[in-house]
Amino acid sequence: MNKYVLCLIMWGFFCFPSMWAQSKYYANSQVWLQKAEACKSPLVYKDHYPIRIVKSIKDEKAYQGWRMEDAGNVSTLFHESLKKHSGIILDFGEHLTGYFSFTLKMLQENIAADAPVRLKFTFAEVPAELNTPFDPYPGSLSRAWLQDEVITLNQVPVQAQIPRRVSFRYLKIDVLGASSFDFTFDKLVMKAQSSVLLQPSVLANTTDPLIQKINNVGLSTLKECMQTVYEDGPKRDRRLWIGDLYLEALANACSFKNHDLTKRCLYLLAALSNDEGLLHATILEEPEPHPQYGQYCLDYALIYNVALLEYVKTTRDLATGNDLWPVVVRQIEMALRQFSPDMIYDMQKPPLYWLVFDWKDGYDRQASMQGLTIWSIQNSYELAKLLGKEKDVSSWLVLIKKMKKAARACFYNKKTGLVESGAERQISYLSQVWMILSETLTQKEGRRALSSVMAMSEACYPGSPYAYHYVLEALLKCNMNKEARELLINYWGNMVEKGADTFWEVFDPKDDFISPYNFYPINSYCHAWSSTPVYFINKYPDVFQSGLK
């Protein structure tokens, strides 16, 4: 009779209609948007609970100087005053993405709460994130990405939810304000979400625990990023980028096989191209699907073509291939505008596009872009053949020849066997890689170039797992299987050894604190483009599971 259940406060976010519409270039873009919505996967939810209490230990040998040590059973959290445990850190045992909610209860009978409480929840992907002051904030991306949330609760008992979606393994809870009464948690739950369900996975052809572990961490990474689109990182950015889509779709095809998600993303990107038909590099879903207007990456636009090819090859969904074929043609037309009459990519020709390729200071992208364009046109031609359209684009074969010839003349140093890029004739891993992937170099030349560059301490080496994906592809193409396996173990395996639950956005084995954003806690520690070991290990079991032949 005396029991009330009051819904005291509503926190409502309304999202407004956006100003962006689908592309005016493609007649079907409105239909494409509808198709994208039609194949949106429902999310799968699962409740998770903390598995232990931990404490942060400063340790120079640990990744970024901090490791977590066991500090007791979670039951403490439900039976002792939270005021005595301000700063407590909970370990959920794995990286999770979703919504966190909790209930607080009074600990003493017949005592009423006489004041509000103020709590801070800090959600962290890696241990150092909880041990690095966020303010004053030095980072170059919005401070609001960092996941520290302060809330005031008018009374205890209370049930509450952190309004934003969070992504984390560790949760630190600080009591910033309380009165004399004692309270603690009654419930505490993380409702995790993904468009796929992670199943325990045992590789059939290996007993190597590190390979097994790399595969599992890759699967976790991929699962976390597979939401209603392929997100780049569930903590930060939370949006669809073409580069991530391509690598995620490759890994998905070898694992979760949620092909509808790939299809959705391909349609979204196509529908939201600009009015010249050029793809935007990135799409956000809320309040309604829209591009980050004006954000073009010409390498990504060309990669879209290859992503579509891979999708059609995997699914045999020729209808989608045919539907989106005009986009493929248009990306190549747009890229070719940036080439000089002698078929060399002109870095100075307006508009100056951002070329992603890697997060790496000082890396010259010209040779890489030359190679990537050739690679994209070759793959687009393969798609044309699948769709029976190769006659429409027979000119591409001539073009490819010309571009390769120009590339060899411009970038390839026959004496050293190395590709050199830009006015400074820079020697980088990626310049070799893209000339190999595009088959501008022969396999033999490629092997020589890769062996040389990997032996050069002064060579510009990659800064991100994204770039290392293409290095691995190039090694495999050159039949350098031993080196490919070593790279997988030395790079992704090194992350695992440093404690990665999910693979990181950037990783330089020589610098644990590297950040493209001037502040390593703002890095994404679960990043889509780093999940490709799943693709390599499962696509090439002979190389990565059974070891070397």
Next chain:
Amino acid sequence: MNKYVLCLIMWGFFCFPSMWAQSKYYANSQVWLQKAEACKSPLVYKDHYPIRIVKSIKDEKAYQGWRMEDAGNVSTLFHESLKKHSGIILDFGEHLTGYFSFTLKMLQENIAADAPVRLKFTFAEVPAELNTPFDPYPGSLSRAWLQDEVITLNQVPVQAQIPRRVSFRYLKIDVLGASSFDFTFDKLVMKAQSSVLLQPSVLANTTDPLIQKINNVGLSTLKECMQTVYEDGPKRDRRLWIGDLYLEALANACSFKNHDLTKRCLYLLAALSNDEGLLHATILEEPEPHPQYGQYCLDYALIYNVALLEYVKTTRDLATGNDLWPVVVRQIEMALRQFSPDMIYDMQKPPLYWLVFDWKDGYDRQASMQGLTIWSIQNSYELAKLLGKEKDVSSWLVLIKKMKKAARACFYNKKTGLVESGAERQISYLSQVWMILSETLTQKEGRRALSSVMAMSEACYPGSPYAYHYVLEALLKCNMNKEARELLINYWGNMVEKGADTFWEVFDPKDDFISPYNFYPINSYCHAWSSTPVYFINKYPDVFQSGLK
């Protein structure tokens, strides 16, 4: 077609059934709770908008060292990037209590928000509250009362609400996190609430602008505290205390005349007495009405009787008087247990009750409690007569005589004409006051005592408007109308001159930073017990409006 309205995130507070039930002492307590609910006043809502932008100016002459200066038109807020105006202060022109909501919009066309924003809203009653760092927090009450709320908004445009109820005149907005895009407010509204509607009020019998202003500030204070109960302070505590109820009801009877609110509070308190029938000093309404268990103030319990008398006198609601009469009798019985055989209040006799009377360090409450008890019994006898129950309590008349005689013998120094309290024979304003209000001293003796104490620089003077209320009553009782008017002007008028929009919980003209809680920003600057100028000015127009006869 493309327009979505999504409700993204729900912030739900559920309040759980509490463990407290109504008093087991009174057979009707369950019915009393129902009666309290039945006369709950509906709240009146009104939307308010900022009237100007201000900036904080450090000024030693200003109250607490800060004053607000005009800094422009509010339209800036809606047309210029909020990032350029981080730290902006809005002035809503008056003290308001309720819920704050806003909408953010993008400022550039065809730019999508690419990151969340993090904003801090600090709501302040007085200027210094915005200019005193809250952390590290030195106060003795929960830090969570302070009204600084940090929120993360996942996107722009967005509509959001600060989940907690706030109480303020000034609002400071800091941008703690943002990306490169520009955004600002589209709307911004404070939905203010009260159980009464403040109407413009002009006093009929005075042209003195200060008296007029004191009356208006008192009305604003009272309006802000009149919610679904008489709250003590809408910013901090937000609950029903007997002491505040008594003074608020006096002022209400001379102004808003929302007698249902008084009735509701009287019933709530009675229903939630302890199992000996003693009133709890304070009641909270959420999640369901319950006392702050174990919180007794014996002076407040006795004041309840007088509050009921005043209610019955004002409304002639004899039914309620009869209904609650057992509570009146019981409070006196409970108080008498604390008296020595020679009828002196025994400060050492367990249980040791908290006696409020004032916020004032070192003030000895013994003589005051002796006087207040007599005063309460006398008033309770007056209620008995109104209800035709005087024969039931005829013993009280004998009791009153005995207590007065004992009081004079124990506390009254005939030579000096002053009441002295405690082992240290302390001379305080309030010891005189309560011996006057209880008619333990004659009017002539009272006049002598008050004149003397007010001339003594070493006398213990009151620390709060609450205590000064009784000083004013005592002055009027001694026909010291000139002094009463001077006190009103010097004390409450001084607050007005220092910029009060509403009257403050504590005020010492000699110390702007005084705080019972070790941190002046946690003081309540709109406090119920300070609103009694409304009662005095309107109840005694000859004294306070027309000046002196």
